[in-house]
Amino acid sequence: MIKLKNVTKTYKMGGEIIYALKNVNLRIKEGEFVSIMGPSGSGKSTMLNIIGCLDKPTEGEVYIDNIKTNDLDDDGLTKIRRDKIGFVFQQFNLIPLLTALENVELPLIFKYRNSMSEEERRERALKCLKMAELEERFANHKPNQLSGGQQQRVAIARALANDPPIILADEPTGALDSKTGERIMQLLKKLNEEDKKTVVVVTHDINVARFGERIIYLKDGEIEKEEKLRGFDDK
Amino acid sequence: MYFELAKRNLKRNLLRSVLALLGIIIGVAAISSLGILGGGLKQGIMENLGSISNYIIVFPNYQNGYTSFDKRDIEKLRVLNCKVIPVYATSDFVYIKGKNRKAYANIFGIDKNDIKYLNLKVKVSDTSVAVDTFFSNVNDVNVGDQLEIKNISLRISGIYNSTFLFPDNSLILTAKTYRRFYGENNYNYSRIILYVKNIEDINKIKNETDKILNRKEKKCIIISLNSILEAINGVITKVSYFLMGIGAISLLVAGIGIGNVMLMSVVERTKEIGVMRSIGASKRDIIILFLYEALILGVIGSLIGAFLSLFFGYLIVHYLLKTSLSYYAIFYMIIGITFGILTSLISALYPAYKASRLDPIKALRNE
Numbered sequence: 047m048i049k050l051k052n053v054t055k056t057y058k059m060g061g062e063i064i065y066a067l068k069n070v071n072l073r074i075k076e077g078e079f080v081s082i083m084g085p086s087g088s089g090k091s092t093m094l095n096i097i098g099c100l101d102k103p104t105e106g107e108v109y110i111d112n113i114k115t116n117d118l119d120d121d122g123l124t125k126i127r128r129d130k131i132g133f134v135f136q137q138f139n140l141i142p143l144l145t146a147l148e149n150v151e152l153p154l155i156f157k158y159r160n161s162m163s164e165e166e167r168r169e170r171a172l173k174c175l176k177m178a179e180l181e182e183r184f185a186n187h188k189p190n191q192l193s194g195g196q197q198q199r200v201a202i203a204r205a206l207a208n209d210p211p212i213i214l215a216d217e218p219t220g221a222l223d224s225k226t227g228e229r230i231m232q233l234l235k236k237l238n239e240e241d242k243k244t245v246v247v248v249t250h251d252i253n254v255a256r257f258g259e260r261i262i263y264l265k266d267g268e269i270e271k272e273e274k275l276r277g278f279d280d281k
Numbered sequence: 282m283y284f285e286l287a288k289r290n291l292k293r294n295l296l297r298s299v300l301a302l303l304g305i306i307i308g309v310a311a312i313s314s315l316g317i318l319g320g321g322l323k324q325g326i327m328e329n330l331g332s333i334s335n336y337i338i339v340f341p342n343y344q345n346g347y348t349s350f351d352k353r354d355i356e357k358l359r360v361l362n363c364k365v366i367p368v369y370a371t372s373d374f375v376y377i378k379g380k381n382r383k384a385y386a387n388i389f390g391i392d393k394n395d396i397k398y399l400n401l402k403v404k405v406s407d408t409s410v411a412v413d414t415f416f417s418n419v420n421d422v423n424v425g426d427q428l429e430i431k432n433i434s435l436r437i438s439g440i441y442n443s444t445f446l447f448p449d450n451s452l453i454l455t456a457k458t459y460r461r462f463y464g465e466n467n468y469n470y471s472r473i474i475l476y477v478k479n480i481e482d483i484n485k486i487k488n489e490t491d492k493i494l495n496r497k498e499k500k501c502i503i504i505s506l507n508s509i510l511e512a513i514n515g516v517i518t519k520v521s522y523f524l525m526g527i528g529a530i531s532l533l534v535a536g537i538g539i540g541n542v543m544l545m546s547v548v549e550r551t552k553e554i555g556v557m558r559s560i561g562a563s564k565r566d567i568i569i570l571f572l573y574e575a576l577i578l579g580v581i582g583s584l585i586g587a588f589l590s591l592f593f594g595y596l597i598v599h600y601l602l603k604t605s606l607s608y609y610a611i612f613y614m615i616i617g618i619t620f621g622i623l624t625s626l627i628s629a630l631y632p633a634y635k636a637s638r639l640d641p642i643k644a645l646r647n648e
Binding site for chain 1: 282285289290293476552553556557558559560561562563564566603641642645
């Protein structure tokens with residue numbers, strides 16, 4: 047589902063070349079739940095951005111759902127983000143002017159524009175909110191009327207809107223208390239197990255990382271080690 | 282939803298949006314009402330002069346010794362595609378019966394059937410006379426009063442506005458009455474008026490008249506007002522475009538205001554833009570979102586501005602120019618609206634482009 051082949055990412059800073067990622071090879075299979083751990087500056091965010099098609103590697107190849115993304119232009123990358131990937135952020139990043147339901151509708155609008163009827167769009171958004179286990183009565187609340195946990199559920203529902211095979215979560219519990227965080231992780235696990243989503247979580251919290259079947263440890267832009275927590279038989 | 286989102290974004294910074302709107306309103310109102318002022322000026326002049334632009338006046342060339350046209354001259358002109366109206370002219374004392382005094386006036390004689398072509402809106406019979414407003418005012422006479430020429434009473438049957446066809450202080454008799462006073466066998470006309478139905482034919486008929494009458498030597502002088510009118514119209518058009526240009530400056534300033542508001546908005550919403558990009562918004566989507574905001578400002582501002590211009594235009598035209606507002610006002614309102622909307626969109630282009638070019642990663646990191 048996700049393949050990084052000899053991926054290197056460098057930045058120039060004051061004439062000095064900094065390696066964010068150094069010759070990384072990674073394969074994530076369909077339906078897998080993988081955690082990426084590492085201290086800040088280890089390159090885990092860069093890795094997530096490259097997988098999420100927000101960034102391009104300096105060297106190496108990236109495949110998402112068997113599509114080589116290196117060759118894609120901005121529009122091509124946008125389509126991959128829209129159709130193949132659902133992003134979940136630490137700060138939820140909901141659009142404050144839109145209600146919970148409208149936030150979930152947004153990716154549908156970007157994809158279908160006017161070719162999807164308003165009713166169908168609402169229906170699909172409501173279904174996603176249900177999948178993210180947000181009570182329907184909150185659907186017309188604005189983000190600032192919702193708790194952190196509820197906002198993250200809306201964000202997850204938004205990530206599910208276009209039914210992407212991959213969910214990328216960047217510190218999804220970072221802004222939540224541990225109890226709420228755990229529930230959010232359980233939700234991601236449920237989406238992985240029941241809805242067969244491939245889930246990649248970036249975190250520096252080992253308790254969060256343990257929800258994954260496999261933990262990849264990054265250090266100084268390189269994969270330091272891998273830890274297999276549960277048997278992942280090629281589903 | 283784009284529209285809805287744009288609307289809410291504008292509401293979020295309501296004061297800022299209203300100020301940007303105000304700029305557009307003032308700009309559009311300025312352009313449209315100055316345009317209406319120009320249109321009103323033009324209409325006023327057309328009302329005063331327009332009715333005579335269909336006429337050509339042929340005078341005898343006094344410098345070459347010609348003082349009148351005879352029947353043969355008139356007959357020659359009948360081949361032209363226009364109405365040939367021979368005109369007698371003299372000046373004489375007129376006795377004003379009710380006031381018991383005399384007045385000196387320019388007296389014209391025109392065939393009864395030809396008078397209707399002169400657009401004077403008066404009727405003259407063989408026992409009546411029409412006077413112009415100047416004569417009527419100076420001598421304090423009105424329709425129904427009696428005048429006497431050579432001891433014969435004539436009733437004033439109408440009052441017409443003086444135009445270039447007839448000088449001030451004039452009165453019009455029928456040709457028959459005129460001959461009664463100034464010679465039964467007098468067929469020497471002191472001028473010929475040619476009524477041309479289509480203004481476009483004026484120059485052609487002028488040339489043909491010249492060929493017919495001035496073949497051997499310059500026997501007559503041919504005058505028409507259409508060229509003068511065209512020149513006046515041209516000047517007014519230029520002046521009104523110039524005025525509208527001044528109005529456009531305020532619209533330009535409004536455009537800069539909108540651009541500024543949009544740029545601020547882009548900076549404030551950097552993170553939101555990053556989020557939208559990461560969940561599948563294309564560059565085009567971002568551009569559309571910002572253009573929608575500008576479009577809303579442009580449409581609302583332009584409509585209010587155009588409506589105001591109608592109000593100001595009415596004041597100007599009604600009280601300053603003393604004519605009436607007519608369809609041309611709609612034309613200038615449409616021009617104002619078009620420019621208002623275009624200005625809004627154009628000034629939002631750069632901010633929208635800038636927003637679409639934001640690097641999603643950097644935008645997401647922005648707080």
